[in-house]
Amino acid sequence: MKLSIEPIHIETAHPFQIARGTRKDYEVFVVTLESDGLTGMGEAAPQPFYGESPMSVRGAIQSIGRLLDVEPETARANLNTAGSPLFEMLRPHASVRAALDMALWDLRGRREGVPVWKLCGADAARAPLTSFTIGFDQPAVIDAKVDAAAPYRILKVKVGLPGDLEILDRVLARSGKTVRVDANEGWDLETAMEKTRDLFRRHVEFCEQPLPHGDEEGLRQLKRLSPLPIVLDESIVDPEDVAGRHDQGHGINIKLMKCGGITRALALIEAARAHDMSVMIGCMIETSLGITAAAHVSPLCDFADLDGNLLLASDPFAGVRVVDGRLVLSDEPGLGVRRVG
Numbered sequence: 029m030k031l032s033i034e035p036i037h038i039e040t041a042h043p044f045q046i047a048r049g050t051r052k053d054y055e056v057f058v059v060t061l062e063s064d065g066l067t068g069m070g071e072a073a074p075q076p077f078y079g080e081s082p083m084s085v086r087g088a089i090q091s092i093g094r095l096l097d098v099e100p101e102t103a104r105a106n107l108n109t110a111g112s113p114l115f116e117m118l119r120p121h122a123s124v125r126a127a128l129d130m131a132l133w134d135l136r137g138r139r140e141g142v143p144v145w146k147l148c149g150a151d152a153a154r155a156p157l158t159s160f161t162i163g164f165d166q167p168a169v170i171d172a173k174v175d176a177a178a179p180y181r182i183l184k185v186k187v188g189l190p191g192d193l194e195i196l197d198r199v200l201a202r203s204g205k206t207v208r209v210d211a212n213e214g215w216d217l218e219t220a221m222e223k224t225r226d227l228f229r230r231h232v233e234f235c236e237q238p239l240p241h242g243d244e245e246g247l248r249q250l251k252r253l254s255p256l257p258i259v260l261d262e263s264i265v266d267p268e269d270v271a272g273r274h275d276q277g278h279g280i281n282i283k284l285m286k287c288g289g290i291t292r293a294l295a296l297i298e299a300a301r302a303h304d305m306s307v308m309i310g311c312m313i314e315t316s317l318g319i320t321a322a323a324h325v326s327p328l329c330d331f332a333d334l335d336g337n338l339l340l341a342s343d344p345f346a347g348v349r350v351v352d353g354r355l356v357l358s359d360e361p362g363l364g365v366r367r368v369g
Contacts, residue, residue: 029096029103030062033089035082038315041341042173044163046186046212054313055082059089059127063100066138069365070130071318072123073285073336077262080123088121096128100139104132108291122265122288129289130321130363137362144324144364145357148294154327155355158334159184159208162199170195174202181353182206182233184333188214193226200230208333210236213262217246221253228255236281237261247276259308267292270299279306281333284322285314293325311336320347320365323355344368 036056043052057072074080095114096103106114107128118125137144145152160180162173177183183203185196188211200207209232215223220238227235234257239246241263251258260277264270265286282296293309300307308331309322319337326332332355337343347365349356358364 029098029100031089031092031096032060032062033086034058034060036315036344038313038344039341040313040339042163042165042169042339044313044339046163046188046210050164051313056315056318057082057085057127058317059124059131061096061100061128061131061135063135064139066135068100068131068133068135068138068362069317070127070132070134070289070321071314072127073312073314073318074123075285075312078122078265078286079120084121085124088118088124091117100132100135104129104136104291107132108288123285125288125292126284126318126321127289129291130284130318133290133321133324134362134365141361143357143359144290144321144362145327148290148325148328150325150327152327152357152359155323155357156326156329156332157182157353158326158332158350158355160335160338161186161210161333162195164189164192164195167198170198171202174199177203179350179353180205180335182208184208184210184335187211187223187235188238193223196227196230196232206233208233208236208331210261211238213237213240215239217243217250220246220250224250224254224256224258232256234259234279237263244273244276247273251275251277257306259306261310264296267295267299270296270303270305274300274303274305277305279308279330281308281310282329283310283312284318285312290321290325293322294328297325297328306330308333310334313339315340316343316345316347317363317365320345320357320363323348323357324363326355327357
């Protein structure tokens, strides 16, 4: 297979602030694989939190060498099998594995003439509603964000910073919609106990990652005592994490960029179901290329938070659509993504 990589600069329409900081500009990479006259695409959106950067993505791609000089399905197996040279070479580079895995699924779908969701055993008609994220900001900007989110029936509000409940109350009062919150590890146990009671009284649906992932005992206590469900995000990266952490949350948030792609996401769903945990499919700030790849597995999940592309000032790709808040997947072969502009 022929491998190529293209950097793309993207930025959000508004500065995106969470408990760990604020960003507006991002560099992502389009990875292309060519085999037997067909082309598959994938996206790498490196995350500093997980030890990746644009430089590490370039280095990882250069390190692969001839390890992709095999049939596409062999490459996908090698990419997702611990101990194989390809997996071990890319073990620290989850976003690169995600991009390659997406491209390989795209190739397979194009070769077989079917969409990836069908290859995954999903039913596109069961794709869930996606939430739309409201980050920290000034009150007037919060109001504008809520108004702009009118087409979406579920909102996700970032918390974990001083004044978060005031922002939440503003969103609830202005929208009247179902709301979820994400603390991005921003609280300690005492604060989380108090905040989850406050959130429950406000009829918040669930809370993502209220405590740092390293505070495993705190998360166990919080799961036992919290009046609303706790969804683990930063705590769960690989399928193997679920067995050791299922007692720390009621559900998991899967992101292709942290787990390494569609194949690993399917394994995470299976692991979560084995431990009676709910499943949400989430994302980073990505283009419609990466978001669409995640959307193909969304019918197998309970919840979706696939709005990274919706937060962009300009999106270089078109793929999954959102109609009345619901993800709408096409019947086009592969990922069904095309460039625009």
